[in-house]
Amino acid sequence: MENKLTEQEIVRREKAQELANKGLDPYGSRFDRTHNTNTFKAEYSSFTKEELHEMENPPVVKLAGRIMTKRVKGKAGFAHIQDQYGRIQIYVKSDLVGEESYELFDKADLGDIIGVEGHPMITNTGELSIKVIKYTHLVKALHPLPDKFHGLVDVEERYRRRYVDLIMNEDSKNTLILRSKIISSMRRYLDNLGYLEVETPILHPILGGANARPFITHHNTLDMPFYLRIAPELYLKRLIVGGLDCVYEIGRLFRNEGMDPTHNPEFTTIELYLAYSDLEGMMDLCEDLICSIATENLGTTVIPFGEKTINLTKGWRRAHMVDLIKEETGINFFEVPDYETAKKLALEHGIKVEAHDYGFGHIVNLFFEHYCEEKIIQPTFVYGHPIEVSPLTKKDPKDPRFTQRFELFIDSREYANAYTELNDPIDQKERFENQLKEKELGNDEATEMDIDFVESLEYGMPPTGGIGIGIDRLVMLLTNSQSIRDVLLFPHMKNRGK
RNA sequence: GACCCGCUAGCUCAGUCGGUAGAGCAUUUGACUUUUAAUCAAAGGGUCAGGCGUUCAAGUCGCCUGCGGGUCACCA
Numbered sequence: 001m002e003n004k005l006t007e008q009e010i011v012r013r014e015k016a017q018e019l020a021n022k023g024l025d026p027y028g029s030r031f032d033r034t035h036n037t038n039t040f041k042a043e044y045s046s047f048t049k050e051e052l053h054e055m056e057n058p059p060v061v062k063l064a065g066r067i068m069t070k071r072v073k074g075k076a077g078f079a080h081i082q083d084q085y086g087r088i089q090i091y092v093k094s095d096l097v098g099e100e101s102y103e104l105f106d107k108a109d110l111g112d113i114i115g116v117e118g119h120p121m122i123t124n125t126g127e128l129s130i131k132v133i134k135y136t137h138l139v140k141a142l143h144p145l146p147d148k149f150h151g152l153v154d155v156e157e158r159y160r161r162r163y164v165d166l167i168m169n170e171d172s173k174n175t176l177i178l179r180s181k182i183i184s185s186m187r188r189y190l191d192n193l194g195y196l197e198v199e200t201p202i203l204h205p206i207l208g209g210a211n212a213r214p215f216i217t218h219h220n221t222l223d224m225p226f227y228l229r230i231a232p233e234l235y236l237k238r239l240i241v242g243g244l245d246c247v248y249e250i251g252r253l254f255r256n257e258g259m260d261p262t263h264n265p266e267f268t269t270i271e272l273y274l275a276y277s278d279l280e281g282m283m284d285l286c287e288d289l290i291c292s293i294a295t296e297n298l299g300t301t302v303i304p305f306g307e308k309t310i311n312l313t314k315g316w317r318r319a320h321m322v323d324l325i326k327e328e329t330g331i332n333f334f335e336v337p338d339y340e341t342a343k344k345l346a347l348e349h350g351i352k353v354e355a356h357d358y359g360f361g362h363i364v365n366l367f368f369e370h371y372c373e374e375k376i377i378q379p380t381f382v383y384g385h386p387i388e389v390s391p392l393t394k395k396d397p398k399d400p401r402f403t404q405r406f407e408l409f410i411d412s413r414e415y416a417n418a419y420t421e422l423n424d425p426i427d428q429k430e431r432f433e434n435q436l437k438e439k440e441l442g443n444d445e446a447t448e449m450d451i452d453f454v455e456s457l458e459y460g461m462p463p464t465g466g467i468g469i470g471i472d473r474l475v476m477l478l479t480n481s482q483s484i485r486d487v488l489l490f491p492h493m494k495n496r497g498k
Numbered sequence: 499g500a501c502c503c504g505c506u507a508g509c510u511c512a513g514u515c516g517g518u519a520g521a522g523c524a525u526u527u528g529a530c531u532u533u534u535a536a537u538c539a540a541a542g543g544g545u546c547a548g549g550c551g552u553u554c555a556a557g558u559c560g561c562c563u564g565c566g567g568g569u570c571a572c573c574a
Contacts, residue, residue, distance in 0.1 A: 006507085007525065007526080007542070007543055008508060008524070008525050008543085011525065011526075012525095069535080069536095071533050071534060071536050072536095073531065073532085073533065073536075074529075074530040075530085075531050076530095076531035076532075076533090078532075078533045078536085080534080089533085091532070094531075095531075109524090109525085110524075121532095123534090124532045125532075125533075127532095129532090143508075144524060144525080145508085145509080146508075146510080147508090147509040147522085147523050148523065148524080149510080149522090149523065150509070150522095151510085152509075153510065153511095154509085154510090155566070156565070156567080157509095157566095159566090160566095168509090210574095212573075213573085255573075257573045258499090258571085258572055258573060260568095260573085261568085262573095263573065365574060366574090368574090369574065385574085389574055390574095407574090414574085417574095445574090493565085494564090496564080496565060
């Protein structure tokens with residue numbers, strides 16, 4: 001399998017062997033650090049060169065990291081070592097570490113991992129550094145690092161070898177660290193409000209909670225097929241029936257569909273349910289949650305995104321889908337009387353109507369997608385989705401053709417989807433039946449009947465608001481990333497041919 | 499799935515009209531005890547993604563395949 005080794009790789013293997021011959025483990029052992037680059041800089045950056053130089057008992061620090069640059073000048077040299085937090089320069093002098101250790105430093109390659117013990121110092125050029133008194137070679141890197149100046153640029157390699165990307169590209173590292181911090185902020189926000197984080201099954205016997213093509217797998221002992229979940233919704237609502245009044249789940253969903261800069265086959269969402277709330281409650285929560293996360297992690301709610309500036313400051317527009325269509329086309333669907341009239345309008349506007357688009361609401365939805373989505377840049381809650389495309393949502397009591405649902409759009413993309421939850425078991429059963437009808441008409445993403453879920457509603461589910469937020473897209477927005485792959489540690493790639 | 503673009507040394511990139519493959523970093527050897535893209539001198543390193551074709555001659559032109567990126571379609 002392994003290709004022929006390059007000259008550099010052979011040399012490094014020989015160097016590893018030389019270390020072993022000296023009794024040094026080329027893949028060394030525990031090294032107790034007193035500082036990392038961050039705590040070291042925090043502790044010593046306020047000192048002057050003279051203060052550090054003239055200390056009678058200079059402090060002794062121990063740090064470890066990967067050699068990223070190296071400048072040897074005869075019997076002394078400099079290097080930068082890098083840990084999770086950044087880089088620090090080390091100054092290694094033969095007089096101080098001894099000739100044997102100095103030779104180890106001299107032979108060390110970029111990419112090797114070392115530990116140093118020494119004193120804080122400031123160089124003639126003013127850089128806070130470590131004057132090494134004890135040098136420990138920890139790990140030999142057999143493979144050379146990319147160009148120290150240009151880093152790893154090739155997109156394919158950055159995704160396939162994310163570890164190299166993390167070593168070489170600070171932007172990638174910062175983005176992926178920020179992802180963790182954003183999710184952590186989200187948990188903290190909800191935990192402070194008393195929400196309970198729960199875990200529901202990922203293997204689902206019945207497809208439900210969203211419209212999407214699933215991954216299908218098989219359990220041997222039960223000898224039955226399972227779907228990887230496309231949404232956790234129906235399980236979380238069972239918990240609301242069960243009396244857990246405010247729950248959320250952060251986790252992976254799986255949809256067997258196309259991949260592009262905003263879609264990955266597995267992606268992360270948060271779904272959240274709050275008993276005795278409703279759609280407006282979810283709008284308020286969503287706005288406050290995202291603003292809090294932005295403020296906590298970026299210090300602002302006005303953020304750059306590609307060529308645009310997105311203003312997340314609270315007070316987002318709330319608009320009915322029908323009103324937005326009217327703004328763009330002049331058509332007022334509140335006054336369109338029936339399906340036939342709506343369909344005629346669609347055909348006049350060159351909108352393709354499929355066999356399973358059999359209802360008035362399907363047409364309304366097609367108009368929205370065709371004319372409105374791309375126009376929405378700043379955060380907008382679009383509410384009032386048609387009943388046909390919202391099988392789990394409570395009807396609008398004033399106009400039962402529409403539901404109490406919203407989607408949050410920013411820069412033409414959907415970020416969140418929320419409902420006043422449908423808690424009428426008889427209505428819910430009919431909605432499922434309509435989904436089955438769509439399936440027969442060729443909508444292979446229609447949901448399946450979940451009779452156990454209907455029965456749970458028969459026990460009584462409190463009036464409830466629920467919301468799902470796409471975390472990958474939110475992280476993209478807050479890190480100004482243009483591809484979902486930039487916010488995934490290990491994006492999926494096709495196997496390389498031989 | 500369709501179309502467009504890309505693939506040259508470990509990495510980043512040049513490569514003109516089709517005429518024996520280039521640089522910087524990295525590597526090796528030598529010099530250098532405060533450098534920082536260290537510097538100076540010398541050297542080694544290539545299945546030009548893979549294949550087929552056109553041609554006296556292909557990194558370069560054509561076709562096929564692979565992988566990647568983008569756009570569209572799909573994904574409410």
